[in-house]
Amino acid sequence: MTALNRLVPLLLATLALSAVAGDHGRTGTPMPPAVAQECGSCHVAYPAWLLPAASWQALMGNLPHHFGSDASLDAATTAQIGSWLTANAGNGNGKHARETPPEHRITRSAWFQREHREVAAAAWARPSVKNAANCGACHAGAAQGDFDEHAVHIPR
Amino acid sequence: MDTPQPWLRSAAAALALAALPALAATPAELLAGYSARAGATAVPARGQALFTQRPAGRDWSCSSCHGTVPVAGGRHAATGKDIAPLAPAADPQRFTDAAKSEKWFRRNCKDVLGRECSAAEKADVLAWLLTLTKPTKVNP
Numbered sequence: 667m668t669a670l671n672r673l674v675p676l677l678l679a680t681l682a683l684s685a686v687a688g689d690h691g692r693t694g695t696p697m698p699p700a701v702a703q704e705c706g707s708c709h710v711a712y713p714a715w716l717l718p719a720a721s722w723q724a725l726m727g728n729l730p731h732h733f734g735s736d737a738s739l740d741a742a743t744t745a746q747i748g749s750w751l752t753a754n755a756g757n758g759n760g761k762h763a764r765e766t767p768p769e770h771r772i773t774r775s776a777w778f779q780r781e782h783r784e785v786a787a788a789a790w791a792r793p794s795v796k797n798a799a800n801c802g803a804c805h806a807g808a809a810q811g812d813f814d815e816h817a818v819h820i821p822r
Numbered sequence: 823m824d825t826p827q828p829w830l831r832s833a834a835a836a837l838a839l840a841a842l843p844a845l846a847a848t849p850a851e852l853l854a855g856y857s858a859r860a861g862a863t864a865v866p867a868r869g870q871a872l873f874t875q876r877p878a879g880r881d882w883s884c885s886s887c888h889g890t891v892p893v894a895g896g897r898h899a900a901t902g903k904d905i906a907p908l909a910p911a912a913d914p915q916r917f918t919d920a921a922k923s924e925k926w927f928r929r930n931c932k933d934v935l936g937r938e939c940s941a942a943e944k945a946d947v948l949a950w951l952l953t954l955t956k957p958t959k960v961n962p
Contacts, residue, residue, distance in 0.1 A: 708898055708900075708901055708903055709898070709901040709903055710903075730932075733900065734881075734900060734933075735900060735929070735933050736928070736929040736930075736932040736933050737929065738928065738929060739925075795902070796901075796902030797900075797901070797902055799900075799901045799902065800901060800902040800903065803902075
């Protein structure tokens, strides 16, 4: 690998980080109760800006096969939740989500992996964390959309 | 028991409707509904077996997320999210909304069994859940 090849990802990461810096004061339409209720039954009701609209559309179009679980909803509720998610999705304009991550998994987004690169593998594996979908284990305000890194507390 | 006057029955029905939110029900009413659709009396032991046994070749049982005796809380097998106790004795909100119960039976039976549950299976599981009582002593 040439020095330039090593440098390019670093430069890109630096640029991306500076783009998301100071990115915690979110605006947008407040989360409708249906989103908190339905999405929040099985996991944190992830803020819409964590994925781009294309990912939300793909996920909402395939709820009966949702990461290995049947998350099917009636058509009206699916439409209501889907329209809020896409309207408030990450759009690359100072938001985290700009590219469609593999499998539409938030945790496989480049920005997610970058922002969590200092978290040790052993921390993820702790029973109190269990997996990367369990935002609230370390981000106490996750259910309210607060992921401020100054409030992060990694459980022992 | 005497048959009430028709007007009294109507008034009582109107009062009951006014006092309850839409679709509100008791677990016993939901159980009666499932049993009626099944055309048979529910068997709690059969419900316990269905709930706790992982079907051959499948990844999960109901207990994978809800625990083997769901008077205690459970944990989502994939996401790790806490799940409130399923037994009505431990959480009085459980099985009080017919649509919500149907939604979760539909989803979770597909996850566990790869198909929807029959009315008889739902009746069996609910009948078993209704036999569970909240422990009086909590171990530290």
